[in-house]
Amino acid sequence: MNTVIFRTIAPALTALMVLFSLFVLLRGHNEPGGGFIGGLIAASAMALYGISSGVQAVRRALYFHPITMAGFGVLLAAASGIPSYINQVPFLSGIWWKLPLGNGQYFDLSTPMIFDIGVWFVVVGAITAIMLTLEEAD
């Protein structure tokens, strides 16, 4: 399976999958998707890259240790509850801001989105961390 074709195409496929995982993550509020699924897709991408190019390549590409990403994800998700303290609503209540983009359009920023991004980081981080450690030669 570890053919030239696979090794050549895997990095491109990985990039595509990560892009897709971000797409799935962001559209998750209205269409099938979200942080969990997106995170799993990205983790699969990392697995693919790891199989084709080796653990070191994945670690270099990630730059941060994957378990750090998982920790950051929990922090981000928890921090998305801070605005609810400021607004004096129950912890983790969804809060929405409409950011004007000019020409009459708006960008919807919300705490559930930040929360979902946190979930994404946790799933990618934890699974990738386990996978890479298992894959590393002992």
Next chain:
Amino acid sequence: MLLAVLSGFILAMFAPSLKHFFGYRAGWLLAILPAAIFVYFLSQYDQVMANKAIFEYHPWIPSIGINLTFYLDGISLLFALLISGIGTFIMIYAGGYLKGHVHLGRFYAFMLMFMASMLGVVLSSNLMALFVFWELTSVTSFLLIGFDHLRKAARRAALQALIVTGFGGLAMLAGFVILSASTGTFEMVDLLQYGNAIKDMDLYFVVLILILLGAFTKSAQFPFHFWLPNAMEAPTPVSAYLHSATMVKAGIYLMMRMYPILGDTVEWSIILGAFGGFTLLAGVFIAIRQTDLKLMLAYTTMASLGLLTMLLGAGGEGAIEGAVLYLLAHSLFKGGLFMVAGTIYHEAGTLDITKLGGLWAKMPITFVAAMLAALSMGGILPLVGFVAKESLYHALISGDPLALILLVVAIIGNAFMFAIGFAVALKPMLGKIGDTPKAAQEGSIMLWLGPLTLGLCGLAAGFGITYLGQSIIHNAISSIGNANAGTNLHLWAGFNTPLMLSLLTMALGAIIYMLFDRMRNFADAVLNWIGWGPDKGFDQFMAGLLYLSQIVTNRLQTGQLRSYLRSTFILLALVIWLPMIAYDAFPTIDFGALTIPTFSEAGILTVAVIGLYAILVARSRLTSIVSLGVVGFAVAMLFMLFGAPDLSYTQFMVETLSVVILALVMTRLHLDKADQKTGLEAVVATVVAVAVGSGLTLLLLKVMETQLDMKLSDFFIKFSATLAHGHNIVNVILVDFRALDTLGEISVVMTTGVVILALINLRPKGQNKAKNKPENASENAPKNAPKTLEESGQ
């Protein structure tokens, strides 16, 4: 009051950095907090006097009646003043004693937390809050006793203290729960209003025993006393604090606090009288055997605690008055004596009483402090110890037989304490200059300020006893029992029976002091003859516990994943099948209503069945794992067909990743490529698999028959778009409606990741290496060449 309790915890966080900037002098700085708390409580005095008590409420878990409620009455005030007042000098003393210690900052942090927990114990009105603070004192004292954690003895002592007091704490918790279940309140304030109703309860005796277990373990009553002398492994400032105002006094506080609620019954008097009296006698007897200053003091603390317990058992206004006075006196003199012992050790390098001598000229201030404390301990005019002793003798001369026994016990105990007190204070100071490891000289001001001040306080309290008796002592006593007690205290009450008994005590004490060495040999011989003690019993108990757990573990934990899975699935099958058989609750399957599957459904099912077949007949594990993935994919396709795209996506990804991870684990563990089951194992596995599979199918069919409660689903469908601005209900539930659940789940995911990393990486080198790949076993350095799944999985 909340700030007064919690400030210790807050400052503890900054103590290490303060130590970093100011060195050992940080002790002066950190002492400001206990001093401020002392002043704060002193300023509450007028209000406590006027209103009888201050009550403060902070909601914690109001729905189940658990709140941070504080209750400041006379007895709490006395304790709070002792804790913060003595705490102030302990902080300063610690700076001098542990000067130059690497972990002094950490020590300060522990001390502050310890003090704050203790304040919480004596101020909490809510029983649950009291329990939490109570356990916090156990935990912080564990940290303090084990402070010198490189020594095995210190670790053992710390663990012992934690186990003994923790056990008592749990018993006490059970007592509290029964108490509140019977009365419907967790608030001490409410319980105090109940009067005798609680004592007439059916479960009164159970509650009493459970709560007394808490108090006895904490206050080192026989047979739970052994942790206290062992706790001498802690640095001396800890011992001084532990023995004077905190920790062991928590049990005394609890008994005093519970006196109006549970006390003054026959059971109470007998239990407290017997255990207290025996603890007193055992304490002085073991104390006289010791040659180590600190150990001698430790056992006299045990004796004093026995005396206090005994007095509370005797009950009545006089005995309570004696107990409160003795509590005050003991806190002052024992704190002082311990600090003196610490100073001697710090300066002379030994605590052995047979080696020390003639220090008075070199350490004059310490000598004065030691004398003041010993005079108070011996109960000699005009120190507060004298008044306390007079008062308790006075209370016990009532004529009834139980009190008479207790009186005799008290006189013997006090005579011994008189002798031991002077032995500790005088023997190192007088006589020939001993042969000590270090040439002694007077310690720094940080070392003598505390003991001297406490000694002078004892003196001042003696002279001011009439005033104290009308104010703070009166208040403390009246919050336990009688409202009029304690108003007519005098330093000199004339020639009366208690004075005669005092003189008798002193005479006996003087004889014991003169025969000290002979008494020591005698006690040593007797105790050697007995041989076994609760301390040894504790070791035997722990060893037995470990042995038992080893047997159980060896039996249950075979270390084989297969046997774990087998037990899990057998249990699962039983859980599903047994109730179904017992209640005849099989689902009714209406075969007529079944529809023929569509072409796509049938196709997917066929794929799943082929996958299953492949798993069973596969030669290698890798093929099995991949085939399992095929079955999972088929299920995911079914989810898709029945309109659950989110679930389906997740299933696809999870299946993919499971296959990758399982394959990785397999190569990592260097399993045999093929699964070798014996015939019997295969039969068992088949039976278990069929039982679980069919059981789950039946269960799901049964579930489908019941009416589903659609309330939540309807709510989510209705409000997902309007309230949460999202059309994907699954995702909206995850990130908005149930976000807190998700936060918990992702925390679990992250923690699991960390744990798995640790498990993989911390595997001992050279173990679990390949059976079939011996050439890898010697390579511990990570390979540089990328090792891919493909290579290793072939």
